[in-house]
Amino acid sequence: MSPRIRNELARKVDASLDRLIEVTQRLVAVASPNPPSDTFDVAQVAEALLREIPGIEIERVEPEPRIVSLIGRIRGRTPGRRLIFNGHLDTFPLLENLPWTVPPLGGVLKDGKLYGRGVCDMKGGIACSLLAAALLAENRDAWDGEVVLTLAGDEENMGSLGSGYLLENFPHAAGDANICGDVGSPKVVRFGEKGLMWVEVEATGSPAHGAHVHKGTNAIDRLRSALDCLKQLEDVPFQSPPIVTQAIGKAKPISEPLSGAGEADTLSRVTVNIGTIEGGTSPNLVPTHAIARADIRLPVGITTDVLAAKLDEWLGPLEGVSWKAIRRFEPSFTDPGHEIVTRTASVAAEVLGETPAVNMRVGGSDSRWYRLFDVPTVVLGLTPFNMGGADEYVLVDELLAVAKIHTLVAYDFLSAEP
Numbered sequence: 483m484s485p486r487i488r489n490e491l492a493r494k495v496d497a498s499l500d501r502l503i504e505v506t507q508r509l510v511a512v513a514s515p516n517p518p519s520d521t522f523d524v525a526q527v528a529e530a531l532l533r534e535i536p537g538i539e540i541e542r543v544e545p546e547p548r549i550v551s552l553i554g555r556i557r558g559r560t561p562g563r564r565l566i567f568n569g570h571l572d573t574f575p576l577l578e579n580l581p582w583t584v585p586p587l588g589g590v591l592k593d594g595k596l597y598g599r600g601v602c603d604m605k606g607g608i609a610c611s612l613l614a615a616a617l618l619a620e621n622r623d624a625w626d627g628e629v630v631l632t633l634a635g636d637e638e639n640m641g642s643l644g645s646g647y648l649l650e651n652f653p654h655a656a657g658d659a660n661i662c663g664d665v666g667s668p669k670v671v672r673f674g675e676k677g678l679m680w681v682e683v684e685a686t687g688s689p690a691h692g693a694h695v696h697k698g699t700n701a702i703d704r705l706r707s708a709l710d711c712l713k714q715l716e717d718v719p720f721q722s723p724p725i726v727t728q729a730i731g732k733a734k735p736i737s738e739p740l741s742g743a744g745e746a747d748t749l750s751r752v753t754v755n756i757g758t759i760e761g762g763t764s765p766n767l768v769p770t771h772a773i774a775r776a777d778i779r780l781p782v783g784i785t786t787d788v789l790a791a792k793l794d795e796w797l798g799p800l801e802g803v804s805w806k807a808i809r810r811f812e813p814s815f816t817d818p819g820h821e822i823v824t825r826t827a828s829v830a831a832e833v834l835g836e837t838p839a840v841n842m843r844v845g846g847s848d849s850r851w852y853r854l855f856d857v858p859t860v861v862l863g864l865t866p867f868n869m870g871g872a873d874e875y876v877l878v879d880e881l882l883a884v885a886k887i888h889t890l891v892a893y894d895f896l897s898a899e900p
Contacts, residue, residue, distance in 0.1 A: 483897040487624045491893055494617050495886040502609055502881050503596060505531060507589030509571075509605035510598035514635075516572035519643070521635035524571045525550035528608070528633050535616045541652070549643045553655055554631040556619045558896060562627030564657030565892050566857065567611035568645060569664070570637030570848055573600030580872035595867075595875040602866040606876045607663025607884065608633060610863075614889035618896075625896035630654055637848050640809055645848035649855045659822035659895060660852045660859040661888055665866040666843065667740050668834060668883045670733070671827045672861040674726065674815025675843035675850060676749065679778040679786045680808040681793070683708050685761075687802060690768040698768035701802065702761045705772040708803045709756055711796040712776060715789055716752050722783035726842065729818045733841035740865070741844070749842045752789070753779045775808070782813045782842070814853035815842065816860065822895065826860045829890045833883055862887060 508531065514524040525542070532540050532554040539555040551571070576586045576599050584590040586599040596606065615629050632655050636644030648655035666672055685705040690698025727750065734746040754776055761772025778789060790807060797805050816823060818840050830838040843849075843861060852859040864876045864884055 483894065484624055487621055488890065488893060491617055491621065491889050492886060495613065495882065495889055498613055498885070499878070499882055502613055502885055503591060503878065505609040505612055506596060506601060506606045506881065509608060510589040510601050511587050513576060513587055514572050514600065515575040516636070516638035517575070519572060519636050519639050520548045521550045521571040522548040525552055525635070528552055528571060531612055532631065535619045537619060537622070543648060543652070545643050545647045549635045551632065551634040551644050551648055553648065553652060554615065555654060556615060556622065556629040558625045558627050559623045560626045563896060564628040564630055564654070565895055566655070566657040566660040566852070567615060567629065567631045567888065568634070568660050568662045568848055568852065569604055569608040569611055570634050570644060571608070572635050572638050573603060573605070574638065574870040582872045584873060591878070594878050596878055596881070597873055597875040599874055601874055602864050602876045603665045603869050604663060604863060606881055607665070607863040610663050610881060610885035610888050611661070613885045614892055617889055618892055625893060627896045629892060629896070630657060634848060640811070641848045641851055645851045649851055656852070656855050656857050660849065660857050661822070661826065661891060662847060662849050662859060662861045663863040663884060663888065664847045664849070664861050665869060666861055666863050667865045668830060668838070668862060668880055668887060669740060669836070670737050670839045670841055671823060671830060672841060672843040673729070673818045673823045674782060675813065675846055677780045677786060677811055677813035678846055679780065679789060679810040680775065681712070681778060681805055682773065682775050682808055683712060683797070683803065683805045684773045685771070685803050687768065687770045689770050692766035692768060695768060699802065701769045701772040704800065704802050705761060705774055708797055708800055708805070709774055712756070712793070713754050714796070715754050715778060715792060718752060718784065718788065718792060720784035722750065722781055725818060726782045726815060729840055730842055733839035736839035737841045745844060748844055750781055752781065752784065779844070780813055782815050785812055786810045811846070811850055814850045816853060816858040820858045822858045823860055825894050826862055826887065826891050829887050829894065830862065833886050833890070
């Protein structure tokens with residue numbers, strides 16, 4: 483590792499703010515809402531940005547029409563370790579009916595804030611990784627191995643046609659470590675995330691007039707009993723690994739002021755959010771059908787199989803009730819003592835001038851795919867403001883900080899003595 487080159491890389495990041503803003507604006511200007519998981523147009527912009535990096539090798543991947551991902555590969559002076567920068571190109575829907583004060587695709591820069599749909603989730607994070615990769619490409623004689631950018635579609639739809647597809651079909655989409663610039667905070671290094679199981683619970687009954695309830699069977703009443711059982715999943719006992727629980731506790735004083743009071747508790751337990759309920763046609767008719775959908779999040783230490791078995795046990799005996807899992811993936815984490823985690827925390831402290839938290843992540847990300855393929859992974863990105871709502875924005879100062887952290891961590895990792 484050369485201190486001179488490292489300092490020069492840091493200086494170049496500081497001089498690249500206009501470039502960072504422009505790249506983010508170019509990505510934000512092209513809509514890529516999911517649904518419908520269409521990244522065709524934004525991938526064209528991202529590919530053009532990749533082609534600005536000298537010597538990069540680019541692959542375009544389209545497993546289904548208009549669901550496009552990109553792989554950009556930059557080789558160092560000699561073979562060595564491979565570092566991945568992973569990001570997703572799709573965003574939440576534009577929702578132009580919300581009270582936007584700026585155009586959703588305008589990329590408006592105002593008062594140190596950069597606005598637009600997807601700017602924090604996660605086109606700003608992609609811009610940071612693109613800058614890091616470009617600067618490393620300019621200094622490819624100073625490090626060994628490879629930098630690979632995987633810019634994926636389909637993340638908001640759980641990633642099976644995006645990062646999952648890349649990892650299953652392209653060996654060089656995996657590597658020795660992965661840095662993801664998905665939303666969070668440059669002050670929090672995220673080493674893992676909770677798992678997810680979306681379930682659908684359905685109940686049937688028999689019809690009657692609302693005045694003659696004795697002649698019918700109320701499907702909503704049956705559903706209510708089933709949902710009471712569903713909520714009991716929050717009390718299922720389990721044991722998390724000590725390294726995870728200790729990290730959550732240690733991070734709490736830093737992480738909760740950024741992510742909300744109660745985050746540590748949420749990270750440490752099963753949560754059940756009943757998101758939708760439908761049933762019945764009229765107040766004076768006994769409903770014959772009712773359905774609910776719920777989002778269950780589970781911490782490290784318990785699996786979706788355990789929860790599914792409990793639901794089979796509890797809901798199976800209920801007459802007229804059935805359930806199914808719509809989506810599911812397991813909780814995952816990288817050992818917080820792994821090199822990519824400790825290096826990221828060290829560089830973040832250097833760049834920010836304060837010690838970052840090292841913590842789990844409440845929400846899901848494509849990082850779970852990387853951990854599934856045994857790639858140690860951290861998430862460090864921009865603080866989300868109004869994510870998915872009107873006037874989504876990021877702080878320009880954070881763009882610079884995240885870009886510098888990504889750049890220096892990658893250089894440190896690839897120039898380290900084997």
